[in-house]
Amino acid sequence: MIEYCVDKNGHVGIHCVQCGQVIELPITEEELLSWDGHNHIQEQFPQVTPELREMLLSGICPKCWNEIFPPEED
């Protein structure tokens, strides 16, 4: 399970395992805990952008993700 905290709005913040920055996601702790990891993440959290869904799975923030896996250039 990824490490997370809950901010004053009740939203989940995830600590990036690479840079330690906390990224807030537009989901509540209840929603996060209701995800059993088997449902399709895009169905469970349709309001979360694909980049941030990746963070839910990997614990790596979009910025670090781009550094580790740079987008291919044409």
Ligand SMILES: [Zn+2]
């Ligand atoms: Zn990061």
